[in-house]
Amino acid sequence: xxxxxxxxxxxxxxxxxxxxxxxxxxxxxxxxxxxxxxxxxxxxxxxxxxxxxxxxxxxxxxxxxxxxxxxxxxxxxxxxxxxxxxxxxxxxxxxxxxxxxxxxxxxxxxxxxxxxxxxxxxxxxxxxxxxxxxxxxxxxxxxxxxxxxxxxxxxxxxxxxxxxxxxxxxxxxxxxxxxxxxxxxxxxxxxxxxxxxxxxxxxxxxxxxxxxxxxxxxxxxxxxxxxxxxxxxxxxxxxxxxxxxxxxxxxxxxxxxxxxxxxxxxxxxxxxxxxxxxxxxxxxxxxxxxxxxxxxxxxxxxxxxxxx
Numbered sequence: 327x328x329x330x331x332x333x334x335x336x337x338x339x340x341x342x343x344x345x346x347x348x349x350x351x352x353x354x355x356x357x358x359x360x361x362x363x364x365x366x367x368x369x370x371x372x373x374x375x376x377x378x379x380x381x382x383x384x385x386x387x388x389x390x391x392x393x394x395x396x397x398x399x400x401x402x403x404x405x406x407x408x409x410x411x412x413x414x415x416x417x418x419x420x421x422x423x424x425x426x427x428x429x430x431x432x433x434x435x436x437x438x439x440x441x442x443x444x445x446x447x448x449x450x451x452x453x454x455x456x457x458x459x460x461x462x463x464x465x466x467x468x469x470x471x472x473x474x475x476x477x478x479x480x481x482x483x484x485x486x487x488x489x490x491x492x493x494x495x496x497x498x499x500x501x502x503x504x505x506x507x508x509x510x511x512x513x514x515x516x517x518x519x520x521x522x523x524x525x526x527x528x529x530x531x532x533x534x535x536x537x538x539x540x541x542x543x544x545x546x547x548x549x550x551x552x553x554x555x556x557x558x559x560x561x562x563x564x565x566x567x568x569x570x571x572x573x574x575x576x577x578x579x580x581x582x583x584x585x586x587x588x589x590x591x592x593x594x595x596x597x598x599x600x601x602x603x604x605x606x607x608x609x610x611x612x613x614x615x616x617x618x619x620x621x622x623x624x625x626x627x628x629x630x631x632x633x634x
Contacts, residue, residue, distance in 0.1 A: 346428050349448060350377050360412065360425065368410050368425035371434070378435065380444040390424070397437055408433055429557070495564075504571065508563065511575045518582035524591035528598070535598035536577055539605030540612065541570075541624060552625055567626030569619070573612040577604040 350357045355377035358370040375390040408430030492502045519527040549559040581601045616623035
């Protein structure tokens with residue numbers, strides 16, 4: 327069945343307004359936004375969540391308040407990473423209100439339940455518009471879980487959108503091919519974490535264990551080392567070297583195999599230790615290759631050499 331938002335998308339591709347405004351306008355709602363000095367546009371979350379949930383509540387702030395409390399209680403998504411609290415003047419005096427960029431709105435939308443048909447349509451719309459969560463998530467496992475579902479549901483559409491996105495960034499076809507293979511291997515890794523976990527898997531812990539074993543750095547340290555912006559950090563693996571990508575794919579593949587072969591439920595600490603051990607085994611080869619080629623193992627940038 328074709329949804330209203332799909333029909334809307336087909337007829338509005340030449341509209342230059344930002345996507346959140348197109349969606350809210352189509353729903354017949356309103357959303358407050360503020361343009362920052364650096365040109366960043368921030369949207370009020372109270373309005374976004376209220377409108378796309380199709381809420382009938384007389385208290386406009388309630389849907390966002392409830393959703394924020396739920397996200398913080400679950401503790402598996404750092405919502406604060408996407409929030410920009412601003413002080414607003416209200417009839418009752420100054421009040422701190424949550425705002426977010428368009429990317430933040432999309433990330434938070436993916437944490438909403440699908441009980442509302444409007445939420446389901448908006449999620450579907452974002453997917454069909456090529457707005458993938460790999461652009462949005464702080465933690466790569468969230469990106470990969472959605473990517474896995476998208477590829478399974480409609481492989482051709484998903485791959486076309488991924489390829490188009492990377493080509494727009496100036497990436498070569500060879501780089502894109504290897505990146506897609508890396509995504510598929512990452513999907514197998516996160517699936518293994520889920521399938522072998524004795525409780526809820528700690529994806530961030532396992533991911534950082536791998537980085538620590540391979541590069542002696544946690545994710546935040548790698549981001550600082552590479553000098554990435556907050557936005558770039560959300561797509562960390564788009565900014566590391568080919569050697570590092572291949573090494574990560576290798577130790578995550580080996581980790582997934584090891585976890586499955588053990589044939590028992592594993593604690594998050596056990597899973598993390600398996601990943602760390604596999605990464606440590608792979609690390610010397612990565613470093614030796616990078617040194618031989620003459621590039622930094624993480625950035626891929628040429629190493630400085632001294633003349634004779």
